[in-house]
Amino acid sequence: MEQIIQTLILGLALGGVFALMGSGLSLVFGVMRIVNLAHPSLIIAGAYATYWAFKLWGIDPLVMLPVAAIILAAIGVLLYKLVFEREARSAKYSEMTVLLTFATAMIVEGALGGMFTNTQRVTSPSYATDAIFIGNIFIPTGQLYAGIVSLLIISALALFLKYSRFGNAIRATTQNREAAELLGVNVNLVCIMSFAIGIGLAGAAGSLVSFVFSFFPAKHWEWVAVLMSLVVLGGMGSILGTVIASFMLCVVAAFVGAYVGATWSTMTFFLALFLILLIRPQGLFGEKPELA
Amino acid sequence: MMSVVSETLTGDAASSVLEARRAHNEKLAAKSDKARAIWFPIALLLLLLALPALQVIGNFNYVLHLVLFTACYVTMASGWNILGGFTGYISLGHNVFFAIGGYFAGMILARYGISTILMAPFAGLLCAAVGYLIGRVTLKTRGPSFIISSLALVMIARILFDHWKFVGGANGVALPANDLSVEWAKLPYYYAFVVLAAFSVWLSYKIKHSKFGLGLRAISKDEIKAESAGIDTRTYKVLAFAISGALVGMAGAIWGEYLTYIRPNIFLIILVSVNMVLMCILGGKGTIAGPVIGAIMIIAFNELFVATLGASEINILATGLLMVIVLLFFPQGIVGTLAKHHKLPRILNWD
Numbered sequence: 001m002e003q004i005i006q007t008l009i010l011g012l013a014l015g016g017v018f019a020l021m022g023s024g025l026s027l028v029f030g031v032m033r034i035v036n037l038a039h040p041s042l043i044i045a046g047a048y049a050t051y052w053a054f055k056l057w058g059i060d061p062l063v064m065l066p067v068a069a070i071i072l073a074a075i076g077v078l079l080y081k082l083v084f085e086r087e088a089r090s091a092k093y094s095e096m097t098v099l100l101t102f103a104t105a106m107i108v109e110g111a112l113g114g115m116f117t118n119t120q121r122v123t124s125p126s127y128a129t130d131a132i133f134i135g136n137i138f139i140p141t142g143q144l145y146a147g148i149v150s151l152l153i154i155s156a157l158a159l160f161l162k163y164s165r166f167g168n169a170i171r172a173t174t175q176n177r178e179a180a181e182l183l184g185v186n187v188n189l190v191c192i193m194s195f196a197i198g199i200g201l202a203g204a205a206g207s208l209v210s211f212v213f214s215f216f217p218a219k220h221w222e223w224v225a226v227l228m229s230l231v232v233l234g235g236m237g238s239i240l241g242t243v244i245a246s247f248m249l250c251v252v253a254a255f256v257g258a259y260v261g262a263t264w265s266t267m268t269f270f271l272a273l274f275l276i277l278l279i280r281p282q283g284l285f286g287e288k289p290e291l292a
Numbered sequence: 293m294m295s296v297v298s299e300t301l302t303g304d305a306a307s308s309v310l311e312a313r314r315a316h317n318e319k320l321a322a323k324s325d326k327a328r329a330i331w332f333p334i335a336l337l338l339l340l341l342a343l344p345a346l347q348v349i350g351n352f353n354y355v356l357h358l359v360l361f362t363a364c365y366v367t368m369a370s371g372w373n374i375l376g377g378f379t380g381y382i383s384l385g386h387n388v389f390f391a392i393g394g395y396f397a398g399m400i401l402a403r404y405g406i407s408t409i410l411m412a413p414f415a416g417l418l419c420a421a422v423g424y425l426i427g428r429v430t431l432k433t434r435g436p437s438f439i440i441s442s443l444a445l446v447m448i449a450r451i452l453f454d455h456w457k458f459v460g461g462a463n464g465v466a467l468p469a470n471d472l473s474v475e476w477a478k479l480p481y482y483y484a485f486v487v488l489a490a491f492s493v494w495l496s497y498k499i500k501h502s503k504f505g506l507g508l509r510a511i512s513k514d515e516i517k518a519e520s521a522g523i524d525t526r527t528y529k530v531l532a533f534a535i536s537g538a539l540v541g542m543a544g545a546i547w548g549e550y551l552t553y554i555r556p557n558i559f560l561i562i563l564v565s566v567n568m569v570l571m572c573i574l575g576g577k578g579t580i581a582g583p584v585i586g587a588i589m590i591i592a593f594n595e596l597f598v599a600t601l602g603a604s605e606i607n608i609l610a611t612g613l614l615m616v617i618v619l620l621f622f623p624q625g626i627v628g629t630l631a632k633h634h635k636l637p638r639i640l641n642w643d
Contacts (some may be wrong), residue, residue: 006410035436082473083616095382096619098439099569107564110609118605160509217605221562225447226442263455270447277441279435 003258006137011254014139016147017205017212021223022230022242023154024201030174030237031194032095034084037105039202040220040227045073045108047215048116054123054210061123062149065207069200072078076199079104080192105220113166120214128211146208147280155198155205155245163237174237222266229273235283236263245284319601331494334641340486347475349579362591363485364583368564369571369583371539378505379532380512381431384511384565385442386540389419391559393541394548395459401549402465408549409484412542419541420443420534420643427533428465431526434515453556467548481550488546489584492539493642497580499535500643508532510601512578512602540568566611576616576625582643585626585629 025039046068053059053067083104122128128142134173161167172180173190181187209215230249234241251274257265276283340359344354368390376382379411393415397408408415430441454462470477499505510518519525548554569588575586593614597607622629630636 035440077467083620086620094436096623099382099573100616102566103619105610106612107609110605110607110612114609119319133439150484157481225440225444228443232437232440237491263451267448267451270444270451273444274430274441274448277437277444278429281433282436292369 001033001135007193007254007258008251009137009139010143011251012247013143014212014254015175015250017143017208018226018230018246018250019243020150020153020201020208021205022227022234022246023133023239024198024205024235025227026231026234026239027194027201027244028198029168029231030239031170032191033094033184034101034195035228035236036198037098037101037224038079039101039104040223041108041112041217042072042075042199042205043223044215044217044220045075045112046203048112048121048202048206048208050207050210051121051123054242060125061207061211062118062125062145064149065149065204068203068207070203072206073196073200075130076202077192078198080111080195084195085188085191105224107214107265109217109220118216118218120216122214123210125211129214132237136165140178146212149206150208153201154239157201158239166190166193173261223272226266226269229269229276232273232281233276233282233283235285238283238285241283241285298421314467318403321522324618325378328641328643329638335643337486338385338400340484344479344482347348347479351475351477353478356482358595360478360482360485362587363482363489364547365571365587365591366489366584367485367492367542367543368568369575369587370489370496370580371536371543372568373536373572373583374496374508374539375532375536377572377582378512379507379529381434381437381529382441382569383533384466384562384569385443385445385449386568387560387562388445389423389540390544390564391449391453391575392545394417394424394543394559395453396463396541396556397545397556398465398467398548398554399459401467402442405468407480409480412488412545415545416538416542419544420538423534423553424530426537431529431533436628446562446565450560452555453560459554462556464553464558466553467551469552478550481546484546485543488542493580493584495535495539497642498584500580504528504531508577520564534626538540563608564600570611570615570618572625573615574625575624576627576631579625579627581628581640582625584606584642589626 021040021043024029024050028034028036028039028046033085047069049068050061050064053064054061084097085098087093090112090120127145130141131138131140133139169180169185169190170193172183173187173194177187180190212217230246231242233249234243234245242291249269252272253268256268327350343354343359346355355417368386371389372383372386373384393412396418397411398405400411412427426445430438430445453459459465460497470480472479499508504565507518507523507525508521510521511525513523544559550558551558571586571590572583573586574582574589575584576582593610594607597610598604601607618625624632627636627640630640
């Protein structure tokens with residue numbers, strides 16, 4: 001019984017972090033129909049920004065989080081302007097953007113690898129290695145803080161999307177691009193802003209990742225399929241779906257890891273991705289099978 | 293179709309229509325034959341077959357290695373082209389077949405000592421069977437979903453091969469080297485790869501000019517219309533997947549013995565499948581000469597980078613940059629762009 005609760009807690013804590021990692025991906029897909037395979041590599045870029053700030057000046061990762069988010073958001077605007085804006089009128093838009101984001105991921109990986117080498121890194125603020133004990137059950141504080149912060153950020157994002165004028169414009173564009181444009185929404189601005197927000201979320205997630213996981217430039221290939229499985233299960237474009245899916249899959253993966261074997265826990269995500277694409281391509285909360 | 297025509301039109305009328313159509317087709321074929329220099333690929337092949345004679349006058353192992361490496365990638369890129377170029381299904385997971393072919397033939401070599409060159413066709417058959425089964429499942433998805441599912445396939449295969457004790461897990465298996473002297477040791481693999489590359493180019497030509505290939509191209513243009521035109525799209529796609537998997541698998545089979553070891557991190561790294569995709573896109577997706585030109589350019593480019601800069605990170609960065617540039621500015625590739633402007637030299641018109 002204790003072990004079950006312990007596994008559940010570890011799964012939930014991890015789910016919080018993955019929820020933030022996936023929500024940016026989901027937002028970008030929802031608004032622009034871009035399957036951003038470069039998202040995990042940008043998360044790692046954010047993690048490196050946080051790592052060096054911590055290592056050189058001792059800035060706490062949680063303090064660095066907004067800075068990393070802003071840096072990455074700026075990179076996002078640049079990327080959008082340079083690469084994706086001109087693709088918007090292409091006939092094979094969605095396939096082209098997948099290949100483009102894939103190439104972008106390689107560029108980011110190569111650049112990070114060239115600058116910082118392939119050593120495994122992790123930031124180590126005091127809380128990262130600490131744990132709270134309740135009886136025999138322990139909760140790692142690093143993952144707990146990361147999960148709480150990530151849920152706070154996602155809630156803020158949800159409130160912004162729900163109640164602000166610009167958030168409404170973003171949601172309108174997600175639902176129907178042409179109709180939103182007809183009603184006077186500046187779709188191009190919405191695209192730039194939501195791409196910036198999405199990549200900014202990657203930066204924020206990077207800050208959390210930097211003390212939860214050890215990372216190196218090529219690590220993002222592992223995360224691509226993991227994040228895709230969350231976003232696809234939640235329904236591409238639905239942020240709530242992504243959050244729920246990440247808690248579900250992380251808990252399942254934690255149980256698989258505890259009872260079947262650690263090597264099979266990542267397999268959960270990949271197999272889930274495979275099965276969801278085949279059985280229910282629209283995911284849990286997707287409205288129609290847009291991808292299929 | 294034909295039977296319907298001959299039933300509705302009677303006798304002479306029907307045969308005259310058919311006659312006119314045949315004459316028209318022959319005229320078209322003659323016209324496209326004139327734009328083609330069939331001697332060039334044949335001369336190129338003969339030149340490559342004669343190239344090892346250089347070994348008599350000196351040590352040209354590096355040249356042979358480069359040609360062999362390029363031929364390996366020509367095979368793989370042509371294989372990928374059948375699915376990605378003709379059918380329009382972009383797979384980022386084709387190195388799974390590279391691994392399956394390599395492991396199958398490699399394990400047989402390690403256990404029973406049968407050369408992988410002899411086993412390559414069987415590795416191809418195995419990969420075709422696996423491709424058929426996987427294709428039955430994954431080709432239900434389309435567009436970005438298919439790309440994502442192909443990525444998931446690589447991840448699954450990587451974990452499986454990393455933890456499969458029988459094939460040595462992440463450490464892989466060492467294979468015996470052949471007992472030829474240094475200057476002739478590369479020759480069997482050299483000829484195997486050159487023949488394989490020639491075969492795959494010939495096969496893509498044959499497929500492109502068959503009813504099957506026409507169906508595949510119809511699928512890439514518009515799958516729903518193709519289906520309503522009576523093309524069995526499901527079977528066509530799956531067959532294309534199986535054939536392209538078989539070609540990649542045959543290349544993988546011989547590649548393992550050439551390197552004298554099989555290990556997940558030579559077959560199942562993302563750079564292998566990216567190279568296949570990039571070669572086809574750079575050369576020209578859906579053309580016959582495209583993968584060949586793309587393979588030559590990418591290999592030259594890689595060698596240049598590794599020789600001058602040495603770091604594989606820079607190589608990844610440069611590959612990504614090149615891919616972005618090609619996708620943004622020449623999405624039809626070299627052959628496609630030249631053909632669009634009617635500037636394709638005759639010697640490169642292999643279609």
